[in-house]
Amino acid sequence: MRKIRENLRTYGGLACMCTLTAPGQEAGLIWDRNVCTHPEGVTCSGMIGCKVLPKAAELWNEHSKSWWRELNRVAKQRADRAVRQLGHDYRGGLLAYEWELQKRGVSHLHFVLGMESGVERAWAFEYVKALRELGPRKGFGYVDAKPLRSPQVAEKAAAYISKYLAKWSADGSFEVTETVQVSRNDP
Numbered sequence: 499m500r501k502i503r504e505n506l507r508t509y510g511g512l513a514c515m516c517t518l519t520a521p522g523q524e525a526g527l528i529w530d531r532n533v534c535t536h537p538e539g540v541t542c543s544g545m546i547g548c549k550v551l552p553k554a555a556e557l558w559n560e561h562s563k564s565w566w567r568e569l570n571r572v573a574k575q576r577a578d579r580a581v582r583q584l585g586h587d588y589r590g591g592l593l594a595y596e597w598e599l600q601k602r603g604v605s606h607l608h609f610v611l612g613m614e615s616g617v618e619r620a621w622a623f624e625y626v627k628a629l630r631e632l633g634p635r636k637g638f639g640y641v642d643a644k645p646l647r648s649p650q651v652a653e654k655a656a657a658y659i660s661k662y663l664a665k666w667s668a669d670g671s672f673e674v675t676e677t678v679q680v681s682r683n684d685p
């Protein structure tokens with residue numbers, strides 16, 4: 499967490515945070531109907547407490563890290579190529595990223611893109627475009643491109659990411675969130 503904060507503070511410029519979600523039921527993340535608490539006929543959602551079948555969630559969480567490495571590599575290549583065509587000798591990359599365990603039982607990925615210079619902004623748009631095009635084929639869901647239109651100071655993105663990793667309890671003590679506990683239990 500401190501590393502992410504320091505990286506983003508060092509960067510100092512404008513940035514934006516986007517989120518790559520896990521796919522839906524059509525990609526095998528089937529809802530565990532046994533734990534649904536809503537009436538029949540209501541569409542399942544993590545927002546109303548529905549959970550993905552534990553075995554399916556576990557498999558996705560296990561494989562998504564390597565799928566992500568591959569997706570990120572190809573999306574970077576595409577964005578590098580696109581800005582090269584605009585005449586920039588520039589290779590982009592993420593400022594930071596962090597997995598967060600969603601309520602429905604699968605992780606999604608928050609990532610931060612630099613948006614300070616023109617070439618960085620062009621690169622960020624191309625990178626997200628590539629994720630949106632290739633993501634579903636590589637086992638992922640959706641990326642909302644809207645944050646690209648409202649960049650903010652990088653440190654704000656850091657604060658946002660930190661919220662997922664740790665939170666202050668009402669009694670003033672500090673506790674780690676489910677996300678951290680789960681990754682700590684990894685073999």
Ligand SMILES: [Zn+2]
Nearest residue numbers: 534542543548
């Ligand atoms: Zn449900």
